[in-house]
Amino acid sequence: MVRKFFDIFFGILLFILTLPLLIIFSLVVLLETRSFPIFSQDRGLTLDKYRFKIYKIKTIKDSTNGISHLTEEDIFLKPTLKEKVSPFSRWLRKTGLDELPQLVNVLLGQMSIIGPRPLMLEDLKTMKRISPELYSRREQNKNKPGISGLWQLFGNRDEGIIGMVALESLYEKVASPFLDFKLVLYTTSVVFQAKNSDSIFFTQRANPSRVKTIIDSSSKLKVTLNMPEGIAKFIIEKVEKHEGKYTVEIPSDWWYVSDSYKTHLKKDRGLKILPFNQDSLKKTKKNAS
Numbered sequence: 001m002v003r004k005f006f007d008i009f010f011g012i013l014l015f016i017l018t019l020p021l022l023i024i025f026s027l028v029v030l031l032e033t034r035s036f037p038i039f040s041q042d043r044g045l046t047l048d049k050y051r052f053k054i055y056k057i058k059t060i061k062d063s064t065n066g067i068s069h070l071t072e073e074d075i076f077l078k079p080t081l082k083e084k085v086s087p088f089s090r091w092l093r094k095t096g097l098d099e100l101p102q103l104v105n106v107l108l109g110q111m112s113i114i115g116p117r118p119l120m121l122e123d124l125k126t127m128k129r130i131s132p133e134l135y136s137r138r139e140q141n142k143n144k145p146g147i148s149g150l151w152q153l154f155g156n157r158d159e160g161i162i163g164m165v166a167l168e169s170l171y172e173k174v175a176s177p178f179l180d181f182k183l184v185l186y187t188t189s190v191v192f193q194a195k196n197s198d199s200i201f202f203t204q205r206a207n208p209s210r211v212k213t214i215i216d217s218s219s220k221l222k223v224t225l226n227m228p229e230g231i232a233k234f235i236i237e238k239v240e241k242h243e244g245k246y247t248v249e250i251p252s253d254w255w256y257v258s259d260s261y262k263t264h265l266k267k268d269r270g271l272k273i274l275p276f277n278q279d280s281l282k283k284t285k286k287n288a289s
Contacts, residue, residue, distance in 0.1 A: 055101035059089035096196035115146025
């Protein structure tokens with residue numbers, strides 16, 4: 001209920017604030033492409049879950065029927081389309097403003113402001129074929145697809161399916177209105193700096209503040225997060241408390257010497273979130289005694 005209110009409130013607010021921009025952008029694209037500037041595309045969390053028509057500003061000239069969807073890399077990187085994108089449309093994609101029409105999807109109840117990224121059906125078919133286990137994990141995700149989210153903001157496309165699913169699994173464990181609000185604020189900074197992670201104009205994010213996270217050691221899901229210390233610390237603390245099933249493994253001098261999360265990050269040390277069960281905990285206590 002709270003999430004629904006959050007989506008409706010921010011959906012209406014952002015739609016009103018950005019409507020003039022949407023009109024201006026649409027007119028420019030209309031003049032460039034000589035075609036209707038808004039298009040719809042079938043997408044979903046999986047082929048069967050949360051399927052809907054997503055709305056976007058048209059940034060690619062001509063037909064995209066020739067896009068390859070055969071490999072894992074094809075899902076996340078589509079550099080062959082660069083020549084079909086005008087300079088203005090490139091700026092739209094780099095800011096993420098081409099996704100403004102998705103606010104309509106939010107108001108229709110098909111999407112959330114923050115959530116996992118909906119993918120093209122062809123890419124979902126590829127994911128199901130080459131990574132059925134990870135596809136199944138996505139099938140179990142209870143969150144609606146989002147315009148922005150942990151993977152959209154902090155994930156690396158070159159980490160592939162495993163990186164995306166790990167971040168989506170992490171978000172599902174720690175999702176809250178407060179975290180969503182923090183992610184909305186961070187999304188605005190990405191827009192203003194034109195640092196959106198785009199499939200056509202992808203560049204590796206350069207950020208020394210990396211937190212290495214393991215979501216599920218049995219499935220060997222690993223991902224490197226590039227996130228601000230405030231968001232990283234908030235997520236780590238939430239995971240640590242999650243049903244008592246998780247612990248945070250940190251350097252012994254983190255609290256007792258530097259006592260500073262920021263200093264810890266500057267030292268570029270990895271921080272891992274590791275699941276444990278009661279049997280392993282008893283063994284640890286027994287060995288300690």
